[in-house]
Amino acid sequence: MAIPVLAISDLHVTVDGKEILKGVTLTVRGNEIHAIMGPNGAGKTSLAQTLMGHPGYTVTQGSVTLDGVDLLALRTHQRAQAGLFLAMQYPSEISGVTTANFLRTAINARRGDGSAISLKDFRDRLDQAMDLLSMDHKFANRYLNEGFSGGEKKRNEILQMLMLAPRIAVLDEIDSGLDIDAVRIVAQGLTSMVKDSFGALVITHYQRILTYLKPGFVHIMVDGRIVKSGDYHLAETLDAQGYDFLRTQFEREPEQAAAGRL
Amino acid sequence: MTTSPPSLESLQQNDRDRVREHFIEDPDWLIEQRIDAFFEYLHTPILARKRTPLNHRQFENLPLFAQQPPELGGSWLTAEMSGGLLALAGSEVAALRPPEGRTAERVIFTDLRTAALTHFEVVKPYLARVAREANSKYDALNRAWWQNGVFLFIPRGVQIAEPFTVVHHQVASPGFFPRSLVVLEDDSEATVIDLYVSASPKSGPRSIAAISVEAVVGANASLHYGSIEQLALNTDAFATRTADLETNARMDWNVGSFGSGLEVSQQTTYLKGTGSENNSLTVFFGSGSQHHDIEVTSVHQGAHTRSNMIGKGVMKSRSRSIFTGVTDMKHGARGSDARQKEQTLMLSDQARADAIPSLLIEENDVFAAHSASAGPVDANAIYYLTSRGVAPEEAEQLIVEGFLAPVIDAIALTDVRQRVWSAVREKVRE
Incomplete structure (x- = not known):
């Protein structure tokens, strides 16, 4: 299979009539990890949710394609079937649906040909993935995210990613609320997937997880735009100097800056 | 049965002979009971359900029975069921299989008409005894006109793990009056499942179903009861379920309401004996324009009695549900504990659901709690x-x-x- 390509071009997005993304252009390919960093309200989560098709975000301009397919024309589940995955910042709790059952349903839906994964194959893969993430196997039979701690929810997102084997994954603050061991485990889970057939876009506030991931591309987002891109050293600079160094570089007129913050 | 079938209207003229004619094999005591019940039906006011107006519902012109005896058999009998099995097609017994190896233990499991004739010494003292306490117009209707049903008697000390399953099959008849009578003597245990199904769930003539279930649970006895109603949409169903619990008796209700265009049910459990316990679960699911009005009541009469009532419903399209939970703590129910929980999931803007918890407390030293929620x-x-x-x-x-x-x-x-x-x-x- 060809190397996956997620191409975002001049993407403008509004929420409740207010422009949140003001022209984002970014390409993520297989075997690449991209990180997006930036202060609160920069539009990082909006970008992630727009890519997945959250109904609250309206695209007013620009395009998004995955392997040449117009993602914006697809519904959320079709985008997932096309190979996109979003590890969410705040995963929903689904009462009465076990993680294992849901994953089987999702894997079968992803197959798209009406066939079903055999129970044995599924169990084997699930056990393997849970071991990789140091998860208690009992989690598979608990209701999806219900009563999970913040860290358990994040691991469960990575578990789903491992099981669904997407082509491009977007991970929204997968490291927030995790202790240092959990960050390492989650990073290992992600790194294990990176190959020609898989690329990732990691959204984060902190440099910490990037020290494990060593992303080849780091982008800084401020006020709905990517204002600076570089390699892993950009993250280190940011960590050392804070976002202030950006403000001096990219300070915009005060009322514009205020309007961009939400 | 050569005369034309009676309708309720024709019987309002006090035609006792016609009742006899229709139940020609019934013993005299039963005929009298039917006639009494029929007058009770006529004189009991229409059930007052605030949100389910019943006054305009006309049943009086419906002929009560089919002219032709129903066809027996059918695919509904093929389900694999373990334990005892009784299948009824209208009033006829289509299949009867006692549980294996239990005949020696004086267990009685048979259709209610046969039981009234051959085991009248056990049937007569219990039939209608508990149900009458509920004062239900529709149980009175059933008592007058039940064509058949089930009788299960478990003698003292006998415990049976395998279920007794009863299929009450509504045949093409405008009137459907299945009746279940379950008697558990002290220290016994049994499981009974009543299934109510229609020949043609989507169509068929307009009909009325008056379903009655009565249970007597002796001291230290446990009855696990399940009921699933999947009658045709052209049916107006009225269900009356009553149980009497003696000392340390335990009753589990698992009731599923899925069928009927209109279903009005009244389930009453009398916790008479000290330490008796009632666990009631009702699952209802409305679709189309179905209307379910469900009332579940625990009457705590004995001390240290416990009840736990759960109602859980899903509502689609333009369906409507009313779930009323009643905790009735009588004088003398000291140390009792009652809980209610009602939850409804709404799948449509046009569906409506009301959850109405109600607490009637006469005794000081009791615990009662309830919660209700509905949301999309x-x-x-x-x-x-x-x-x-x-x-x-x-x-x-x-x-x-x-x-x-x-x-x-x-x-x-x-x-x-x-x-x-x-x-x-x-x-x-x-």
Whole structure:
């Protein structure tokens, strides 16, 4: 299979009539990890949710394609079937649906040909993935995210990613609320997937997880735009100097800056 | 049976002979009971359900019985069932299989008409005894006109793990009056499952069903009871279920309401004996323009009695539900504990659901609690599931099944659990 390509071009997005993304252009390919960093309200989560098709975000301009397919024309589940995955910042709790059952349903839906994964194959893969993430196997039979701690929810997102084997994954603050061991485990889970057939876009506030991931591309987002891109050293600079160094570089007129913050 | 079938109107003229004619094999005591019940029916006011106006419902011109005896057999009998099995097609016994190896233990499991003739010494003292306490117009109607039903008698000390399953099959007859009488003597235990099904669920003549279930649970006895109603949409169903619990008796109700255009039910459990316990679960699922008005009552008469009543419903399209839970703490129920929980999941803006918990407390030293909630499917939850590649319709099905799973999976009766699940899935995919 060809190397996956997620191409975002001049993407403008509004929420409740207010422009949140003001022209984002970014390409993520297989075997690449991209990180997006930036202060609160920069539009990082909006970008992630727009890519997945959250109904609250309206695209007013620009395009998004995955392997040449117009993602914006697809519904959320079709985008997932096309190979996109979003590890969410705040995963929903689904009462009465076990993680294992849901994953089987999702894997079968992803197959798209009406066939079903055999129970044995599924169990084997699930056990393997849970071991990789140091998860208690009992989690598979608990209701999806219900009563999970913040860290358990994040691991469960990575578990789903491992099981669904997407082509491009977007991970929204997968490291927030995790202790240092959990960050390492989650990073290992992600790194294990990176190959020609898989690329990732990691959204984060902190440099910490990037020290494990060593992303080849780091982008800084401020006020709905990517204002600076570089390699892993950009993250280190940011960590050392804070976002202030950006403000001096990219300070915009005060009322514009205020309007961009939400 | 050569005369034309009676209608309620024709019988209002006090035609006792015609009652006799129609139940020609019945013993005199039963005929008298039927006639008394019929007058009770006529003189009991129409059930006052605030949100379910019943005055305009006209049953009086419906002929009560089919002219032709119903066809027997059919695919509904092929289900694999363990334990005792009784299948009734209208008034006729289509199949009767006692549980294996239990005949020596004085267990009686047979159709109610046969029981009234051959075991009248056991049937007569119990028939209508508990039900009459509920003062239900529709139970009176059933008592007057029941064509058949089931009688289960478990003698003292006998415990039977395998279920007794009864299929009450509504044949093409405008009147359907199945009756169940279950008597557990002290220290006994049994499981009974009543299934109510129609020959043609989607069509068929307009009909009325008056379903009655009465149970007597002796001291230290346990009755695990399951009921699934899947009658045709052209049916107006009135269900009256009553149980008397003696000292340390335990009753588990697992009731599923899925069928009928209109269903009005009244379930009353009398916790008479000290330490008796009532666990009631009702699962209802409305679709189309179905209307379910369900009332579940625990009457705490004995000291240290416990009740736990759960109502859980899913409402689609323009369906309507009213779930009323009544905790009635009588004088003398000291040290008793009663809990109610009602939850409804709304799948449509046009559906309506009311949950009405009601507490009547005459005794000081009691604990009573209730909670009620109704709400739509969480849009974020749907989005989350679809983001994994599951289509929105399937995501909604998962959420609905997940909503019901904690209570359905807790049903101890494997048969009932599986049947409730398949009934739910049928409704979800409707």
